[in-house]
Amino acid sequence: MSLQCGIVGLPNVGKSTLFNALSSAKAEAANYPFCTIEPNVGVVTVPDKRLKVLESLVKPQKVLPTTIEFVDIAGLVQGASKGEGLGNQFLGNIREVDAIIHVVRCFSDDNVVHVAGKVDPVSDKEIIDTELQLKDLDTIDKRILKNAKVAKSGDKDARKSLEILEKLKKHLEEGKNVRGIDATEDEWEFITDLFLLTAKPVIYLANVDEESVTSGNEYVEQLKENVKSENAQVLMICAALESQIASFDDEEEKSMFLEEYGLEESGLDRLIRASYELLNLITYFTAGEKEVRAWTIHRGWKAPQAAGVIHSDFERGFIKAEVISYENYEKYKSESACKEAGKLSIEGKEYVVHDGDVMHFRFNV
Structure with a gap:
């Protein structure tokens, strides 16, 4: 399952610094490093401490984490909705991603030019918002025209659709x-089927200076106040600092560096995990001598759908699933010990998979 988060922002907000830090970050497992699919698309492993625990218990030949894709979308300028700058390409790229990481400049630095001449996170955010809203209005106006004709003939569904479209327009x-x-x-x-740009889930990423990385600053507070009505998350990150963190090969050195700044983990790790949650994704595991592997599924999926992520045959010929919760696996240390303790359950087609389930599928094709 390949899901993408698009990184957007005005020029000079730290967007590319962030993407470059992501691209040079050493992935947890050497056999799945970051890789670039296109110049502006990268695959990053999702940090998950549970994999390390399962590895130590199962001692497999290899470990495969789950991944998420990030897309560095060209910097936006005012007028993009009318095709200004790389406007059409920018909006097309946003349409294709599943979620948006909106980088907002929340630091002052005379050496880094601001496109509008002064640092104003709310104004910056609203420039991009306006362009996306104008594009959405364009989409809705076209649909209103189309639905209005059908609604006139007395079509109930078209009338209902028209009501929602008018509500969205307002x-x-x-x-x-x-x-x-x-x-x-x-x-x-109905709204989901319209593929509107401002309906996509978003994380606002406040790019701060090193001094503000744990405590925040007035710019971050202004941004948080502004996004309240959207029920959106604001994450703080210092892109310049993340570039340095990403350059460490040695985990111990990296931990010491983070400690110096009062951080428990890198901002990138927090961002990757938050993006995963934003897309409503969870992880289940398969664990055997050959490999311990993390698999990505949507929250709420049932066992056959989860099996289908491994192979379509698994879903088609699904019989049942053997399930151990991660907590029990960690507690009892092995599959056989979980079995003896009665902690391995046999589940059917209606079983809803939980985050952290360790699963084995039985199927017949």
């Missing part, structure tokens, strides 16, 4: 992003 015209709209489950289903 919301966007007020300068608000669709992700913050108050909508029912049915309305959200």
Whole structure:
């Protein structure tokens, strides 16, 4: 399963520094380092301490973590919705990603030019918001025209759709992003099918200076206040610092460096995990002598769907799943000990997989 987070931001906010730090970060497992698919797309391993524990218990030949893709999307300028700069390419790239990492400059530095002449995170955020909102309005206006004709003939579904479209139009015209709209489950289903840019889940990444990396600053507070209505997360990161952290090969040296700045883990690790959660993803594991492996699935998936991530045959011929929770695996130290303690359950097609389940599938094709 390949899901992408697009990194966006105005020029000179630290977007490319961040992407370059991601691209040079040494992945946890040597057999799945970061790799670049295209010049601006990179695959990064999702940090997960549970893999290390399973590795020490199972002692497999290899360990394969789960991954997530990041896309460095060209810097946006005002007027992108009308095709200014790389506008059309930028908006096309955003349309293709599953979630947005919006980098906002929250540091002062006379040596780094700001496109608008002064540091103003809320204004910066709103420049990008406006361009995306204008594009969404364009999409909605076209749909309203189309639906209005059908609604006139008395079509109930078209009338209902028209109501939602008008509600979206009003919301966007007020300068608000669709992700913050108050909508029912049915309305959200309809909205999802419109593929609107401002409906995509987002993390606002406040790029701060080294001094503000743990405590934050006034710029971060302004940004947090602004995004409240969107129910969005603000993460603090110092892109310049992350470049240095990513250059360490030695884990001990890296830990000492983080400690110096009062950090428990790198900002990139937090970002990768937060992106994973933002996409509503969870991890299950398979554990055997050949390999211990993490698999990515959507939260709420049932056992056959989870099996299908390994191979479509597993889903098609699914019989049952043997399941041990990660906590029990860690506690009892082995599959056989879990079995003896009655901690291995046999589950059928309706079983909803939990984050951290250690699973073995039985299937027949």
